[in-house]
């Protein structure tokens with residue numbers, strides 16, 4: 001049996017581990033066009049700020065790889081030929097597979113303005129991008145950041161850490177409006193301003209102005225100009241679908257996969273950022289751009305490829321991140337609508353966060369210790385915690401396990417309810433129901 | 437009971453911290469490596485998190501550096517026998 005995995009991200013790597021846990025002798029080949037192999041993509045944010053060095057991004061040692069006994073090819077697959085079970089590589093012999101996993105991830109949507117190709121314009125997809133940013137930031141003084149979601153903030157903080165003056169352009173009136181509420185956006189913006197970032201609301205980038213092929217400044221749609229040596233953007237990501245166009249796989253926004261991560265071709269599986277995965281609980285197929293769902297999907301795909309039937313059950317999507325210095329956890333469905341700064345989905349985002357059923361909002365807390373709950377008929381549907389994270393684990397479990405909160409629902413909805421105390425007390429009694 | 441005291445009455449905290457281990461909550465982890473990078477004796481904390489295991493390394497000082505540095509609240513101290521019985 002020969003298993004081939006396209007992609008050396010967390011989905012691909014988790015699949016290697018799970019295939020090997022079932023099939024001790026089958027041949028496993030991983031192919032990736034990222035010369036750096038498997039490393040922590042979210043860790044790039046901390047590499048950029050200087051909190052870790054590049055070596056720290058690699059979580060696996062040579063011995064780990066040896067133990068898993070798989071081969072790694074640094075190549076780009078250019079075509080998949082499902083009828084022949086064949087993968088083409090330019091200038092090299094094709095690779096034949098018995099079972100294939102497509103785990104090619106997502107990539108940044110390019111900026112669509114004049115000047116976007118000038119030297120000094122950066123995105124953040126992988127380690128090569130991060131190294132390019134660091135090289136340029138050493139020479140530069142002023143940067144403009146455009147876009148939204150977590151990556152735009154990570155870029156902002158990276159550039160601040162390297163002593164640059166940072167201007168952050170926002171199209172609308174606040175940061176990450178599709179997921180955060182107004183108060184949460186203001187907390188983040190307040191922190192950015194304290195750190196010295198100049199925010200420009202209602203500012204639509206119209207053009208990047210160049211000089212001798214390099215960034216010299218930007219112009220907004222309303223004619224405002226800013227001189228700068230660098231533009232960094234994060235306007236959303238798209239699954240890398242080029243390989244699967246016209247080969248008979250069902251594709252919508254991502255490659256459609258069932259709850260076993262299998263596509264409509266029984267020998268081809270898809271997992272991670274590229275996959276749009278069926279959720280038997282809601283009947284919807286959704287995209288996530290999150291590390292842990294990618295890992296879990298890769299794991300389940302690998303088991304199924306090796307013949308051990310298993311099902312991926314999506315848990316309430318959940319992300320912990322640092323927004324302008326504040327640890328923030330986003331659980332379940334918390335927002336609605338679109339974010340003007342992002343096209344489609346942002347990194348570290350889940351479509352589920354915007355699938356908000358009927359829900360009522362309860363809020364409490366000061367600026368830096370903030371809890372927002374989305375309350376359904378009997379259950380919590382979502383939560384945002386900023387600052388203090390003590391209740392993050394309880395809330396995550398209560399949402400994932402659909403805890404029946406009827407006993408405290410009315411109290412939670414009182415104006416100025418002591419939400420944290422109510423949840424903490426409820427949790428103490430309820431947690432006996434689950435293994436934690 | 438007040439919010440700030442919630443974990444003081446937690447049965448997993450009855451023993452003093454130094455008797456405990458560092459335990460992970462893997463679903464919060466993105467393997468960024470800040471924990472391993474900052475461990476003063478070079479324990480690969482992140483590898484334990486990936487496997488969802490307590491950091492039961494004979495040389496672990498339980499100094500708390502990894503717990504404090506993790507930007508995502510993955511790590512905490514707990515008395516691991518209770519943790520392993522999963523009855524807390």
Ligand SMILES: Cc1cc2nc3c(=O)[nH]c(=O)nc-3n(C[C@H](O)[C@H](O)[C@H](O)COP(=O)(O)OP(=O)(O)OC[C@H]3O[C@@H](n4cnc5c(N)ncnc54)[C@H](O)[C@@H]3O)c2cc1C
Nearest residue numbers: 007008009010011032033034077104105272273289290291
């Ligand atoms: C800067 C940044 C910050 C992030 N922050 C967070 C966060 O805070 N929390 C969170 O949960 N998630 C975060 N994410 C998202 C998370 O990293 C992804 O969800 C996860 O990495 C997806 O894994 P994957 O295996 O699906 O794809 P990827 O990690 O993107 O890997 C795809 C692989 O496929 C390879 N490939 C693609 N096409 C080909 C081809 N034709 N031939 C050969 N190889 C190919 C690539 O080289 C790569 O190795 C962040 C991502 C980035 C970039």
